[in-house]
Amino acid sequence: MGSARLADDVAGVDAGVGAVTDGPDGSAAERRALVAALGASLGRVGRMRRRRVGLVFGGLALGLVAAVLISAAAGAHPIPLDRIVALVADPSAPGLGREALVLGQIRLPRIVACVLVGACLAVCGALMQGLFRNPLADPGLLGVSSGAALAAGATIVVGDRIFGQIAAEVLPVAAFVGALSATLLLTLAGRRVGRTETAVVLLAGLAFAALANAALGLLVFVADDRELRDLSFWTLGSFGGVGWPKLTAALPFLVAPLVAAPFLAKAFDALAFGEAEAHHMGHPVERVKATAIVVTALGVGASVALVGIVGFVGIVVPHAVRLALGPSHRSLLPTSALSGALLVVLADLVARTAVAPAELPIGVLTAAVGAPLFLHLVLARRGGAA
């Protein structure tokens, strides 16, 4: 009954805004024609948009499958694609023992980690940007990753001195606590000024990141050789040490933001208009914010715990997706997840093959792509927005 009733009401009231449109006459019949025409245009625009999203999403999915296959094949011990297919079909196939070991125990966990960490970081980046209503927000930039790395680093160095060798399981927990503390600090910084003031949050995040990095530097200064190797792993990132046990432990936390994203998407669109507006539109703002903060901290903490800091994925990927598909989180979040996975799989492929047998730290590669794009984003923003 809704819009039909509305149209009738309008007819009964004689003139509304139509009286001041460019048309010569604001009659009800003319208005109905306008509404019908606009409705048709809206339908057309919507269909085009959905097709575009579908195409980009499909293309990225194909690209990811291809990248995963290439990554599985390439490396110090190349495995032809047909044998990968054979191995996937039957892992205990005869005559493939060595390759089964390389693929199943070394390459596969690494690739799965790349996919999950990439998707997780990209979605976390998009969520933080939505939360702080700023396209520059990013777990790396705002010190969430640094907080995680600092907590892990402090556990390595300080824990070493006090308890001797510490258990490997403690580090992910420490990284998560670090990420959560940093995220909470950021939201507190925003709340101090009343409403979430994005400029304040960004500045507070930058300051916190600088502080955390300084503290990490101090840890590097006092660390011994073995601790130093561990520390540089955290700060530059590497998928080198990922095996199934570590990956399985991090898995639920990496997946948490991906699972939560579909439930948050609509509310995040509304949040772009401010928290009060989102509340006006009927979204449970506090619950949405709390969920986003927790899953972001879980995801970033787990990814730092697993592979160290992989910078710029969280900022570059959502930005590129927004340029291609617009800011709606219903397309942004899933597409960012796919793109992030693709980017990190490719970056890791380059990291371990470019200077083989040595390995580049993956953080160096993502920063090399990310920093120029980030610069472009900042400059374009200055020029574009008022």
Place this chain on the structure above:
Amino acid sequence: MTDTPTLRIRGATFAIAGRRLVDAVDLDVHPGGLTVLVGPNGAGKTSLLKLAAGEIRPTAGRVWWNGVEVGALAPGRLAAIRTVMSQSTEIGFSFRVEETVDLGVARIGRRLSPARRGAIVAEAMIRADVGHLLGRDVRSLSGGERQRVLFAKALAQLEAGGLVAERRALLLDEPVASLDLSHQIGLMEAARAVSATGVAVVAVLHDLNLAAAHADRIVAMAGGRIRRIGTPDEVLDDDLLDEVFALSPRRPAISARAVVPQTWRVRATARPSPAP
């Protein structure tokens, strides 16, 4: 049931750091009709609207929507009952005009078919005169155009709310602040059309002429309190200017009623006729 006002406010007080922005306000808003809040800057109009919207909690006093206390209503339910158009909205990302209007329906109209949603969005866009802005980035629009887009979003939300809530309200905080003259009148006419369907409309306005031309009831506030309440004819007089706006009625050229000639208002309500 019919006696229950759509919105009931009793003894509502809102204080920040000991300063009472809203001070023990009682107000009933019944279905239909356009209530206009007027008053000088800092009179508490926006705060009162935010209290009604459930955006801020009263320091003392209570607010009910259709007999249910505002705090007891889930956000989704509350959004179906009352739609809010805020005074200023900063938009974080480059949403398109039609996406922005659709956001008004995204939550409370989530069970609607895409076609019905599209129809509601189209109707709201035409009513707010933003149909020609289809496909534009909201952040690239002028202030007035953006305000009309947000009005369209509010109309869409209100319409979608009608599917679940029988008695609804539209709260407008300075909805015409950056609109040109014809769109000011157009928006007020649209708000009147909405109120004629039984929706309670409450608007904060600074323009007393606009208030006089469109309000069924005027609530004049100053210092966080309601000073005068009644029809435009009862409220808008020289005493009001003196008491509420601290303007001496002897000052020439300022009268509550006749800054804009009567003839200028006519075009919006009647068919355009050859000007004399």
